[in-house]
Amino acid sequence: MGGLPAGWVRATIGELCDVNPRGFDEEPGDDELISQVPMAAVEAATGRMEASTQVRYGDVKKKSLTRFQENDVLFAKITPCMENGKIAKAQGLAGGRALGSTEFHVLRSRGAVLPEYLMHFLLQQHVRRTAERNMTGAVGQRRVPRPYLADLEIPVPPLAEQHRIVARLEDQLAHIEVGEESLADARERLADFIAALLSEAIDPNSEVSNWDTKTIGEMAVVSSGATPLKGRSDYYEGGTVPWVTSSLLNAPFVDRTEKFITGKAVAETAVKEYLPGTLLLAMYGEGKTRGKCSELRIRATTNQACAGIQLTAEYECRRDWVKLLLDARYEENRALASGGVQPNLSLGLIKKIKVPLPPLVRQRELLNKVAQRRADASSMADAIESVKLQAAELRRALLHAAFTGTLVPQDPDDEPASVLLDRIRAQRAVGAKPARRKRAPRETSPAAPTSGRPVPSGTQEALPL
Incomplete structure (x- = not known):
């Protein structure tokens, strides 16, 4: 130290x-x-x-x-x-x-x-x-x-100085905590801002009546993958085909995987391979994964917890518009899930999700607006994180100052800590109870007891008071 x-x-x-x-x-x-x-x-x-x-x-x-x-x-x-x-x-x-x-x-x-x-x-x-x-x-x-x-x-430190340290420390930490609470509030407001922005983009009241509406089932081919038999080493060992599980769908894009399967697994099982540009929707998963949507940016296979949404060319609809809608209605989509222990979004439920279809030019305008506002929000998030790190560093520096003697001045009139410690040790030594000694077994005397009564074998005569 x-x-x-x-x-x-x-x-x-x-x-x-x-x-x-x-x-x-x-x-x-x-x-x-x-x-x-x-x-x-x-x-x-x-x-x-x-x-x-x-x-x-x-x-x-x-x-x-x-x-x-x-x-x-x-x-x-x-x-x-x-x-x-x-x-x-x-x-x-x-x-x-x-x-x-x-x-x-x-x-x-x-x-x-x-x-x-x-x-x-x-x-x-x-x-x-x-x-x-x-x-x-x-x-x-x-x-x-x-x-x-x-x-x-x-x-x-001396006890008097400890009081000064604690008073200064808690005063300064209270200011830091107020700042940290403001940062947490700013992060929540930022999340609300993004949610409101998405809702506004996909459902502006002044325009919605003029928009056509289609279901995902009408606009896309919707399917799910599978999990190759775990006991088949030839389906996994040395595999080079990316295999996506629902946990990866918490990110907006999937451009890499940690798991791979073999070409043999693709050929012999119900695993489905998807092209880049496919939208993947988590059908079930732990925490808040269910309902998350991610865009695939590599050629990959998926497990059965991921629904692949591949748009057809029949309707004028941008892929990123559908993703924006799924992101905006994340909570609504989660609520659609059914089942017992692990509720899930079936392919049938996903196909029924409705998509408002403004003209392509309006889709592009709204997407650009969202992208710009998201960029602004990202800058704000970076600023919040930077201030959060500064607050953590300030807290660390404050505590370091407290325990190295630089937070408050020393007073030469304070009783040294060693003196107080010695006095407490001495008081404890004086007040300590003596250790209880175990009574030593009394040897059996060959002589008869004074009462004249025989002493049973293995017992001891009571000691005099």
């Missing part, structure tokens, strides 16, 4: 805190209300948590949950929660106590470190990245072990 300012000291979290204390400082009664805090109640990377859910302690005290109390610091130990920054100071707890996820480490300050200071230190991205490299366990269930966290060394 380099040199430290005067009055600062390095200490491990285990020296500063009780790591995973066994319970509350004061056990609540069965009828008292306490907070319940699942992992989902802790926000990622903000240090905030939601503690409004309350439960009667007697109803939950026997459950295997993590006990913590007001001002404890919660540290999510499991992947990906830890990497996402699910770290928070416990506050606003009902009765000052809570039960939470078993995937929390709990850090309870002994007095030499402010919980807010510790929380902000742990929220630093480089700290979380180092913790990630020290996780143990199987993939998907990796956790930060307690010994690693207890041995993690942090810079500790």
